[in-house]
Amino acid sequence: MFENTILLLMVLYGVAGVIYFIRVLLGPTVLDSILAGDCVSLDVALIALLIAVYYENNLLAGGAFFLVLWAFVLDIFASKYLVKGEVGV
Amino acid sequence: MILSLIGTLLLIVGAVCDIFGAIGMHRFGNFYLRLHAATVGTVGGKFYPLIGVGLIALDRGLLPIAGVAFLSAFTLLITTSVGSHALAYAAERAGVVKIEHDELGGDEDD
Numbered sequence A: 001m002f003e004n005t006i007l008l009l010m011v012l013y014g015v016a017g018v019i020y021f022i023r024v025l026l027g028p029t030v031l032d033s034i035l036a037g038d039c040v041s042l043d044v045a046l047i048a049l050l051i052a053v054y055y056e057n058n059l060l061a062g063g064a065f066f067l068v069l070w071a072f073v074l075d076i077f078a079s080k081y082l083v084k085g086e087v088g089v
Numbered sequence B: 001m002i003l004s005l006i007g008t009l010l011l012i013v014g015a016v017c018d019i020f021g022a023i024g025m026h027r028f029g030n031f032y033l034r035l036h037a038a039t040v041g042t043v044g045g046k047f048y049p050l051i052g053v054g055l056i057a058l059d060r061g062l063l064p065i066a067g068v069a070f071l072s073a074f075t076l077l078i079t080t081s082v083g084s085h086a087l088a089y090a091a092e093r094a095g096v097v098k099i100e101h102d103e104l105g106g107d108e109d110d
Helices: A004-025 A028-053 A056-085 B002-027 B031-059 B063-094
Strands: none
Touching: A004 A028, A004 B002, A004 B031, A028 A056, A028 B031, A028 B063, A056 B031, A056 B063, B002 B031, B002 B063
């Protein structure tokens, strides 16, 4: 039962990620795209962990933590360059 | 068994929060409101599901996956608020949204 539920949840998180990705493409400003890109990257991390549980493979889980860190680094560096005025909105 | 049940419930609640956050990213009108939707989608839609994945992995004896899931959840809880504040500060400095009363400007304009 849990296997089918995990598959269904992967599809649901994938649908949410696709809706976020539309905002990445449509975003009127760079900040909107960055915000939606964070959510997409965290969604991908969660789906990677779900796949690792589904296939019971420990090696698949390693990349998820780096995706979480990547979202944070993207926020901080984009904010830094926007505040300094080196990149326009 | 009970850990898998709790984890699956957390995953289902998180999926609902995530989809609501994704819809809110399109329904809300300006950047600050979208920041609220993204926070709902991040804390409700990723933090709780990561705890749920950790519980399911614990129940199945997959200890490395459980460790990565709990560590990711803890990191996410700390870094999301910091990143959201940084983005909001950058948006205010860059003048993305017109606001009538600038409370973030402090006493410099008085």
